[in-house]
Amino acid sequence: MQADSATAPEFSPRQNAVLSQALRLLVDGGEKALTTAGVARAANCSKESLYKWFGDRDGLLSAMIAFQASKVRTFERDGERLTVPGLQDHLEVFAKDLLDVLSGDVSLALNRLAVGQASRDGSKLGRLLMEHGRRQIDRRARALIDAGRRAGLLAFDDGEEAYRTLYGLIVSDLHVRMLLGDHPETDFSQRAERAVRAFLKLHGTAKTLAEAGLTAA
Numbered sequence: 001m002q003a004d005s006a007t008a009p010e011f012s013p014r015q016n017a018v019l020s021q022a023l024r025l026l027v028d029g030g031e032k033a034l035t036t037a038g039v040a041r042a043a044n045c046s047k048e049s050l051y052k053w054f055g056d057r058d059g060l061l062s063a064m065i066a067f068q069a070s071k072v073r074t075f076e077r078d079g080e081r082l083t084v085p086g087l088q089d090h091l092e093v094f095a096k097d098l099l100d101v102l103s104g105d106v107s108l109a110l111n112r113l114a115v116g117q118a119s120r121d122g123s124k125l126g127r128l129l130m131e132h133g134r135r136q137i138d139r140r141a142r143a144l145i146d147a148g149r150r151a152g153l154l155a156f157d158d159g160e161e162a163y164r165t166l167y168g169l170i171v172s173d174l175h176v177r178m179l180l181g182d183h184p185e186t187d188f189s190q191r192a193e194r195a196v197r198a199f200l201k202l203h204g205t206a207k208t209l210a211e212a213g214l215t216a217a
Helices: 013-029 036-043 047-054 057-069 084-103 105-117 125-150 159-171 174-179 189-203 206-212
Strands: none
Touching: 013 036, 013 047, 013 057, 013 105, 036 047, 036 057, 047 057, 057 105, 057 125, 084 105, 084 125, 084 159, 084 174, 084 189, 084 206, 105 125, 105 174, 125 159, 159 189, 189 206
16 A cells, blocks of 8 residues: 555655665764765765755755655555445554654654754754655545545544544654653554554444444543
């Protein structure tokens, strides 16, 4: 299952390889290592190609963040008719992908760097993380739960509130703990399943609860 093609960034395999090298440089060497010359050297490409593909350094950072966000999958929209097992599977894939990405060295390095720059005038990394990372993930996940409601599988009045509930059940305080150096888990499958079951208990329709073998919260 792939990320929603309507919102996932469209990078070529070569561009993906360059972005992977740029992210590795950031993790290994911090912000100072992230120069166009350094990325070009690590990725074996020209600086001219970098400027052509991504523009300036902010454009490169934006692309790196979007590349990371694209690893969190939701579902394909092309004519798919959601069922209860399908919805549950999509939600669990989203939850596990989200936890895997948030717990990775790249995400932790980007977020720690953004927090460290938050008090500086003109710092852009936090804004870029929100615009090209978190909001892209949020939008695709919102599309999934909205589709679940249209299919009669989920019930809620406020989609944003329902999504925040889902996000909170999945992540809780885990990301903050990891940013502070704690690594309590390595396999997030069971956590993802528990979070989705709790969400369905809160927002699943009678049909969903019956087919998933759940009781209302």
